[in-house]
Amino acid sequence: MWAVLGLLIGIFLGLISGVQVPANFSQYVAVAILASLDSVVGACLSYLQKTFDSNIFFSGFFINGLFAAILTYIGNLLGVDLSLAAIIVFGTRILSNSAAIRRILVSNRKIRLKKNLDEEK
Numbered sequence: 001m002w003a004v005l006g007l008l009i010g011i012f013l014g015l016i017s018g019v020q021v022p023a024n025f026s027q028y029v030a031v032a033i034l035a036s037l038d039s040v041v042g043a044c045l046s047y048l049q050k051t052f053d054s055n056i057f058f059s060g061f062f063i064n065g066l067f068a069a070i071l072t073y074i075g076n077l078l079g080v081d082l083s084l085a086a087i088i089v090f091g092t093r094i095l096s097n098s099a100a101i102r103r104i105l106v107s108n109r110k111i112r113l114k115k116n117l118d119e120e121k
Contacts, residue, residue: 007040027076028069031086035068036061038090041097048104 021029039061046052068086075082 004040004044007037027083028072031072031083031090032065032069034087034090034094036065038093038097039064041094041101045097045101045104048101 039057042060043052043057046057068090072083072086075085
């Protein structure tokens with residue numbers, strides 16, 4: 001769960017640093033954050049599935065964020081709002097991974113409860 005801890009530390013540092021993102025860059029930063037958040041949620045899922053690889057996480061975290069911001073920029077140059085596509089895709093992936101995480105946690109809890117009941121008998 002280092003990814004979640006890193007995310008929380010990053011949010012905290014971002015809030016106390018007072019750094020202001022210029023309004024004309026806010027769309028790019030928002031899409032990059034969403035893409036990076038997708039990597040964090042995916043890392044949590046892979047950790048629970050015991051398939052976590054830090055190289056995949058870190059490369060995905062930075063490359064996905066950068067790629068999403070670049071695609072948004074190119075879309076703005078072409079007059080096409082590609083940020084909407086990124087929001088839909090990454091939002092869907094985050095919700096899908098969150099649902100998978102929830103299913104794993106609920107399943108693990110049921111197994112623990114059943115094991116505790118069996119031990120009491």
